[in-house]
Amino acid sequence: MNNIRIALREVIPNRLRTTSRNQWPNLTQTRFYARATSFPDYFQNPIFRKEDQAKLIENNELSKLAAIPVKPPAACETSSVYYDPLVNKVINHVMKMGNKQLARSLVEKAFENIKRKQIERYHLASTPEEKAKILLNPKDVLHRAVENCKPLLQLLPIKRGGITYQVPGPITEKRSLFLAVKWLLDASNDKERTVHFPEQFAWELLDAANNTGKVVKRKQDLHRQCEANRAYAHYRWQ
């Protein structure tokens, strides 16, 4: 089928193709690649947010990028007000076998659960100070939860004199984000069979945003372990 499409692409001019393929014009971006593509290194990542583009124009960097080839943005990378890179990241972590639609619906269900719980709490709270404390935006809850779960140190297995030592060391920003999201998902997957994932995920996020719960404890455990193993720290460079 794809081969035919490519053959068609060469034969039929662009305008004809869109009308003949479908009754309605495609609203989402579609690209016809024969197989999974990997773009060469010199292809830049696309800048698809309006704010980022405005920043480029302000700094006069647009002319530099004009001549460089750019990758097409993925279907989920939109300039919507609702777009959030961290949410996208979490969705990708939840995703299995490339089923992004399902992953997205699960995360959104979790957000809905968080929102319902927080609104309920908001209505129950009696004083305005208490009300102000409650995070109503589920995305804020997610951001705070991930922030609270990020570890500051990590243990690296290093072999010295035939013995493997767990050596504490610094952690990169990227890996600590990875660990935070992974731990959150591990914690929510560790549940009763009858509890649905969105529900449990919502609870975990709320707990973590509150600086309590399984995941924060796991982070603290890691920190404690690093503290206990500080005598091995010199193995990192010796």
Added chain:
Amino acid sequence: MFTRNLRVFFRRYSQTCTFRTSELSPAQHSENQIGMFYTIDKNLCKQLFGHGGLPKSYMKQTKTFTETTLMVRLPALDIMNCIKNTDFDKPVVRYVLYGEKGSGKSLTMAHLLHYAHEQEFLIVHVPWVSEWLRRVPRHKEMANSPTREGFVDLPLDAAAWLLHFKTQNQTLLKNPDLKISKEYTWSKRESTAEGAPLLELVELGIARVKYACDVIDALVYEIKLLSNNKRCKTFVAIDGFNTFFYPLTRLRTPTKRTVAPEEVSLTTSFLTLTKNDWTNGVVVVTADQLAVPEDHQESYLPKYLLYKKGFEHLDPFVPIEVGRYSEREFLTCASYYRDRLWLRGPSELEDELKFTSACNPYKFMELCAPL
């Protein structure tokens, strides 16, 4: 900067003022209130919709919003206007609500029910026909009808409906005028005497579940007679009416025979109620795509959904379309959601949501959920 802030402030202010109406009685609603929300009293809501009537997703919303509100929309106003101008000596007028999935047919009906309750109609309301014919929980009570050959009874569903009927018409049923015209004999020992109040009949059906279907049959007959004699005016509301005409139900007799809807005794009772051979009443039914399985959901128009049989049964009727939100309705709904903390974020969000939901009320509610 200052003028912009001022403008934003005024816009906010005008929004907060205009999405709610203080007019709580549906009879007083007029074109001016289109798109605005009015609150239903909690106790009344429990009385009218305690046993179903509002969609499940909407019930969830009412819990989160801590109040039950309905939007005043044109279709409901149209029907109310028609009812006000109806000559009740003529045969009943039948209204068919139709529209896309999630456009608010059931909520329009809820609005009308509130109106009917206020105007002291005797309400005969079926919350969702598919609940009887298409939803089969593990233990669905079914029995062959003892009185009518070849019919199937759904005693538990019938008794539940009688309870619903009783709670909806609590006050009206106390009226001593509502009496039975003839004697009904249920078994050797049990019978209902002539001239007994209607409430007794209903309570018998609830207490003796075995006879519930026959009681409904008798009740329908009596209600028609009472309305003809001007003892009461009746408001019949049936949601998901087209299920009665879909060729098959999901019920199976103990001998594994599939059951057609016309073989269910409840169907026949409620179909006699929607005929126009009686007076002093109003009939509102909905034709809903969700009431039938997916193979018959290609169009939302009543002629397609009701089949030829249903169309001829209802003909002549007044079709009323419940459409998507208009511009104004969408804005008031969005500001209502903002007020109830359901929607947050920059105001450009509304434009996006309007585009993605295509102004479909249910879709809009769904899309707001994770925001």
